[in-house]
Amino acid sequence: MDLISIIGWTAFALVALLGILFVATFASEREKRPAAIALAVTVAALAILGTLLIIDMPFRDWVVPGIIGIVVIAGGVIALPRTRSEALKIVGKRSRVDERDAVFHRFYRIKEGTPQFEAYYEDHPEKREFDENVRAMPGLAQPGSKTYDPVTSGFQTACFDLTENLTRELDGSPAPIEGRKVQIDPAGAAMRIKGFAKYLGAASVGCTRLNPAHVYSNIGRSPGKWGEPIDLSHTHAIAIAIPMAHEMVRLAPDSPTTTETAFEYLEVARIAMVLAGYLNTLGYEARAHVDGNYRVMCVPVAVDAGLGELGRIGLLVTPKMGPRVRLAVVTTDLPLEQDEPITFGVQDFCRICMKCADICPSGSIDKGEKLDHCGVEKWQSQQDTCYRYWRTIGSDCGLCIKVCPYSHPAGSAHDMVRWLIKRNPMARRLALRSDDLLYGRRPAARYPNPDWHEKG
Numbered sequence: 295m296d297l298i299s300i301i302g303w304t305a306f307a308l309v310a311l312l313g314i315l316f317v318a319t320f321a322s323e324r325e326k327r328p329a330a331i332a333l334a335v336t337v338a339a340l341a342i343l344g345t346l347l348i349i350d351m352p353f354r355d356w357v358v359p360g361i362i363g364i365v366v367i368a369g370g371v372i373a374l375p376r377t378r379s380e381a382l383k384i385v386g387k388r389s390r391v392d393e394r395d396a397v398f399h400r401f402y403r404i405k406e407g408t409p410q411f412e413a414y415y416e417d418h419p420e421k422r423e424f425d426e427n428v429r430a431m432p433g434l435a436q437p438g439s440k441t442y443d444p445v446t447s448g449f450q451t452a453c454f455d456l457t458e459n460l461t462r463e464l465d466g467s468p469a470p471i472e473g474r475k476v477q478i479d480p481a482g483a484a485m486r487i488k489g490f491a492k493y494l495g496a497a498s499v500g501c502t503r504l505n506p507a508h509v510y511s512n513i514g515r516s517p518g519k520w521g522e523p524i525d526l527s528h529t530h531a532i533a534i535a536i537p538m539a540h541e542m543v544r545l546a547p548d549s550p551t552t553t554e555t556a557f558e559y560l561e562v563a564r565i566a567m568v569l570a571g572y573l574n575t576l577g578y579e580a581r582a583h584v585d586g587n588y589r590v591m592c593v594p595v596a597v598d599a600g601l602g603e604l605g606r607i608g609l610l611v612t613p614k615m616g617p618r619v620r621l622a623v624v625t626t627d628l629p630l631e632q633d634e635p636i637t638f639g640v641q642d643f644c645r646i647c648m649k650c651a652d653i654c655p656s657g658s659i660d661k662g663e664k665l666d667h668c669g670v671e672k673w674q675s676q677q678d679t680c681y682r683y684w685r686t687i688g689s690d691c692g693l694c695i696k697v698c699p700y701s702h703p704a705g706s707a708h709d710m711v712r713w714l715i716k717r718n719p720m721a722r723r724l725a726l727r728s729d730d731l732l733y734g735r736r737p738a739a740r741y742p743n744p745d746w747h748e749k750g
């Protein structure tokens with residue numbers, strides 16, 4: 295066998311292996327369209343290469359190395375590290391956010407006929423009519439909503455209720471053990487906390503100094519005296535992320551996504567509460583911040599702790615699970631070794647991608663350029679219109695999480711793409727076009743609900 299044939303058949307084997315990897319990945323995810331496209335492309339590439347190698351045609355000795363050379367150069371161009379990834383920019387004085395400005399406060403805390411209700415709408419008359427319309431719609435997972443089902447919706451209610459019941463008392467409960475302070479160095483403390491968090495089921499954990507700008511200024515939705523200024527003296531924070539199951543999220547905007555949200559909030563609350571209790575036993579103050587009971591904003595704390603970047607979607611985008619995660623935070627006075635914020639190309643990718651913004655049925659995701667919001671240059675989603683859409687369909691939607699290219703499940707094929715787009719802007723553009731081709735720019739709902747989650 296001559297040298298050209300050896301090179302050619304080696305390339306043939308590599309193309310076949312790559313093709314098998316992608317086809318097997320898509321098939322295992324039961325993604326028919328991407329599997330069919332990957333199979334067709336692989337077969338076409340192998341047919342062309344095989345024909346050139348088998349048939350003794352003129353210029354074969356130039357054409358085969360020429361094609362392979364072009365592919366190798368193109369591969370090198372998209373695999374080389376080209377730029378440092380851009381980080382979020384702090385562009386002004388950081389200001390604290392009032393928890394009463396978060397949309398859930400208006401629908402889950404203040405009740406009609408109470409002084410708080412009247413006080414809020416006196417200060418925000420522009421919100422009254424919008425909110426009245428939303429209140430007139432059935433609640434999530436409640437009878438009358440579009441995705442309500444008498445057999446399955448109760449599971450969501452059970453998870454949300456249990457989370458609420460378990461997490462009502464998080465301030466000073468439990469408290470540090472009196473007179474005890476186990477001495478532990480910051481690096482050792484961070485190492486143990488991360489280990490225990492992962493043991494409890496966390497996918498990703500990071501530690502940071504607590505930036506006071508990420509502490510809400512006043513109590514809104516969370517338990518405690520409504521409107522009271524929040525004074526949290528903790529110096530450090532632990533951010534915890536757990537994944538939402540891909541097979542549930544891809545059913546968005548239907549009811550299984552709400553099931554997954556409800557369950558994972560419960561799970562991540564369990565992890566955060568155990569960690570806070572653990573720190574208390576060492577003699578340190580600690581507070582879990584979980585669904586419905588936050589004193590801090592989880593996303594910016596998680597960004598500081600190196601769990602991911604803030605994306606156009608307005609959520610944390612993590613390197614391996616994208617925005618398909620749920621978060622909780624523990625704050626403490628135990629000094630912890632800090633993790634550094636990470637960048638892996640999200641700011642650049644989001645600028646060209648826009649899949650979440652394009653699919654959002656309520657137009658809640660920013661399609662423009664990043665602007666200064668509370669001192670940070672970022673995209674700003676509209677919570678109000680997003681939540682109104684949730685109430686319209688009766689589930690917490692999740693279409694934006696479903697379509698985000700970073701949300702694909704872990705595995706060698708997707709991980710290889712993640713590795714490329716982290717390094718190289720051209721790879722980002724190629725990956726985005728491929729994602730559109732394989733999954734569709736606006737993927738239709740095409741998966742059946744699992745039979746145990748079917749409407750009864």
Ligand code: SF4
Nearest residue numbers: 654680691692693694
């Ligand atoms: S959850 Fe749905 S409505 Fe809300 S921002 Fe995402 S896509 Fe839009």
Ligand code: SF4
Nearest residue numbers: 605644647648650698
């Ligand atoms: S869908 Fe695209 S634009 Fe939206 S967060 Fe994900 S990567 Fe960014």
